[in-house]
Amino acid sequence: MDRMEELGFRSETDRQIFREAAAPVELSPFGLHSGMFVPTLERQGTPEQSRKWVPLGKSFKMIGTYAQTELGHGTFIRGLETTATFDPETQEFILDSPTLSSIKYWPGNVAKTVNHCLVMAQLYTQGKCHGTHLFLVQVRNMEDHTIMPGLEIGDIGPKLGFDGVDNGFMRFNKYRIPRMNMLMRYAKVLENGDYIKPKNAKLTYGAMVMIRVFIVMDAFKTLSRAAVIAVRYSAVRRQSELRPGGEEAQVMDYQTQQYKLFPLLATSYAFLLAAEGMSQIYAKISSDIERGNLEDMPQLHALACGLKAFCTWVACEGIEVCRMSCGGHGYSHASGIPKIYANIVGACTYEGENTVMMLQTARYLSKCYIRGQRGESLPELIQYLTTDLNVKSTLGEDCSFESLVAAYSHRAARMVAVACKLQQTNKKKGMAGHDAWNKSTVPFIAATKAHCHLFIVRNFVTILSQKKIDPATHNVLSQLCTLYAVYGIVENMGEFMQDGYFNQDQVSILNRKVLALLEDIRPNAVALVDAFDYPDHLLQSCLGRYDGQVYEALYEYSKSSPLNNTDIHSSYYNYIRPMMQKRSESKNISAKL
Numbered sequence: 001m002d003r004m005e006e007l008g009f010r011s012e013t014d015r016q017i018f019r020e021a022a023a024p025v026e027l028s029p030f031g032l033h034s035g036m037f038v039p040t041l042e043r044q045g046t047p048e049q050s051r052k053w054v055p056l057g058k059s060f061k062m063i064g065t066y067a068q069t070e071l072g073h074g075t076f077i078r079g080l081e082t083t084a085t086f087d088p089e090t091q092e093f094i095l096d097s098p099t100l101s102s103i104k105y106w107p108g109n110v111a112k113t114v115n116h117c118l119v120m121a122q123l124y125t126q127g128k129c130h131g132t133h134l135f136l137v138q139v140r141n142m143e144d145h146t147i148m149p150g151l152e153i154g155d156i157g158p159k160l161g162f163d164g165v166d167n168g169f170m171r172f173n174k175y176r177i178p179r180m181n182m183l184m185r186y187a188k189v190l191e192n193g194d195y196i197k198p199k200n201a202k203l204t205y206g207a208m209v210m211i212r213v214f215i216v217m218d219a220f221k222t223l224s225r226a227a228v229i230a231v232r233y234s235a236v237r238r239q240s241e242l243r244p245g246g247e248e249a250q251v252m253d254y255q256t257q258q259y260k261l262f263p264l265l266a267t268s269y270a271f272l273l274a275a276e277g278m279s280q281i282y283a284k285i286s287s288d289i290e291r292g293n294l295e296d297m298p299q300l301h302a303l304a305c306g307l308k309a310f311c312t313w314v315a316c317e318g319i320e321v322c323r324m325s326c327g328g329h330g331y332s333h334a335s336g337i338p339k340i341y342a343n344i345v346g347a348c349t350y351e352g353e354n355t356v357m358m359l360q361t362a363r364y365l366s367k368c369y370i371r372g373q374r375g376e377s378l379p380e381l382i383q384y385l386t387t388d389l390n391v392k393s394t395l396g397e398d399c400s401f402e403s404l405v406a407a408y409s410h411r412a413a414r415m416v417a418v419a420c421k422l423q424q425t426n427k428k429k430g431m432a433g434h435d436a437w438n439k440s441t442v443p444f445i446a447a448t449k450a451h452c453h454l455f456i457v458r459n460f461v462t463i464l465s466q467k468k469i470d471p472a473t474h475n476v477l478s479q480l481c482t483l484y485a486v487y488g489i490v491e492n493m494g495e496f497m498q499d500g501y502f503n504q505d506q507v508s509i510l511n512r513k514v515l516a517l518l519e520d521i522r523p524n525a526v527a528l529v530d531a532f533d534y535p536d537h538l539l540q541s542c543l544g545r546y547d548g549q550v551y552e553a554l555y556e557y558s559k560s561s562p563l564n565n566t567d568i569h570s571s572y573y574n575y576i577r578p579m580m581q582k583r584s585e586s587k588n589i590s591a592k593l
């Protein structure tokens, strides 16, 4: 913190980059404090509350986290059981964990790090429940960090990854906090206990939308780091004879290796641009919301949910492909890839489990489809839903951006229509609304993935057509954009072909194009990963080192293994030697018999 002040880092982006450089492979135990706790105080507190608490948070006099999930509920926020009951006599809220399942469980850094939490609890006042609201709760003594009386706090134990974060549990036993510790920017409880409701109950969910937007960038960062490691290693690693009797080939010269890695390289660039686009949309709409204009809130929610789910799913699958493309050394922590995977794969779950998030976007698409069918105007990003589905592709040998975007628009529009028609058919069969919905959610998930895929392809194409880029760079980025789009079609051909949108010749063109693009990109592959400019310190990888000295690094890494501190390990004396001696004694006995 002090170092950032010394270096003059003011913007949150610069501070986040510094934090990542300072702790490259472990998530910071203060990440949630800076990335969720303080921004939520700023956005969900009244001006007075923000003025009081934000400086304490930014100066780390108050260290906090976001405590919402419970043992029994994570996804279903309206089902959370922690209660905050207003006591007008004392002007306090009484926080309580009434059941085992209501114990707060998972909140990051609750176990040992923070002294405050933003707690999501069901608000009760004047005997009535008003739903979930956020409360600032001091959980540890500011003098000696001991747990406040009335609270039980602990660590939840080892996890798949996220080792830098002490995820914890927290149980409230009639724990009192001042009335003014409820974040009251949107909803209020007056001194007499009267409840003033917000313009929209989902404003309380704002912190999650913000983090979902951050996570789209995280999907880019983690996938691109794995791609850097795998592509650089593929340039250094020589294995097997490509030409009989010739020298062993760089594994990057095998077409299969290129087909594994180059589409992921293209995806990394596509996700970077998508994350930037998502952040711009978030900045615009969230500032509208803060000014009281909630018109685009549903669109922001739907886009943030969809992209968070789509990008983290694709990134995690891609990181695994990068790991496996490095052979045995990819499975070693020396590669750096297992840690990248272990730290990001949780993102498919936290901040909204991906399936649930996709269904939120699907719900929005379903409503937009109906509005489109009525001829109502739709937001620009959704207007493709009114695409004429009788039109066939005009794709030619050049696989133009226009024909590719048209293909993705057609696929998404068709799939949303199929899902909506199933939902409507279910209703016509007499199903209740919730059953008609549930019995169409599998096609809705597929349609929503197509919707997100379209956003990313269209965004990539739009930026290439709008930004001023030197011709050489534009040519290479255009190859990456075309590869991302054509690969996506080839890998999902059934969804593009189901209504005969492409003819057989066009399918052949696409299959040829994806292989030709691998050859086009091969000469620039290393330069394209170097362009991310990740320092070796951040990659923490013997395979992805900038200098390519892989075997020297692996040898030094292995020698530093703690098991090599002694030649003979204690297990020999404790177990192996006694076992061998026992065997030899029994052998002597049997020989005598």
Ligand SMILES: CCCCCCCC/C=C\CCCCCCCCC/C=C/C(=O)SCCNC(=O)CCNC(=O)[C@H](O)C(C)(C)COP(=O)(O)OP(=O)(O)OC[C@H]1O[C@@H](n2cnc3c(N)ncnc32)[C@H](O)[C@@H]1OP(=O)(O)O
Residues within 6 Å of the ligand: 016, 027, 028, 030, 031, 032, 033, 034, 035, 036, 066, 068, 069, 074, 075, 076, 077, 078, 108, 165, 202, 203, 205, 206, 208, 209, 211, 214, 215, 218, 297, 298, 301, 349, 350, 351, 352, 353, 356, 360, 363, 364
């Ligand atoms: C730890 C170190 C990391 C660093 C930390 C950050 C650093 C920052 C820098 C960059 C790094 C980025 C990486 C970030 C890492 C994050 C760390 C992990 C920490 C994890 C934290 C958590 O997991 S916190 C808990 C998260 N929990 C959830 O997300 C729960 C998901 N569930 C929900 O959101 C809701 O339950 C759900 C939306 C599913 C349903 O809500 P419900 O009230 O039931 O509403 P529903 O009936 O479905 O719909 C009604 C209506 O409301 C609309 N709506 C719902 N939600 C919203 C919303 N958020 N905004 C707007 N509108 C919403 C919905 O669309 C419906 O509308 P209509 O259809 O009726 O019009």
Ligand SMILES: Cc1cc2nc3c(=O)[nH]c(=O)nc-3n(C[C@H](O)[C@H](O)[C@H](O)COP(=O)(O)OP(=O)(O)OC[C@H]3O[C@@H](n4cnc5c(N)ncnc54)[C@H](O)[C@@H]3O)c2cc1C
Residues within 6 Å of the ligand: 032, 065, 066, 067, 068, 069, 072, 073, 074, 075, 076, 105, 106, 107, 108, 162, 167, 346, 349, 350, 351, 352, 353, 354, 355, 356, 359
């Ligand atoms: C690494 C990590 C860090 C975390 N950090 C925090 C934190 O700091 N603060 C915090 O409050 N929480 C945190 N969490 C908790 C996290 O937010 C929840 O785990 C997450 O929201 C998922 O909720 P759940 O665990 O209840 O999953 P569930 O919803 O129980 O998921 C189980 C299955 O049910 C399915 N499902 C659930 N609802 C539906 C539905 N409506 N339709 C279809 N399928 C459905 C899901 O798709 C999933 O397949 C963290 C979790 C992890 C893994």
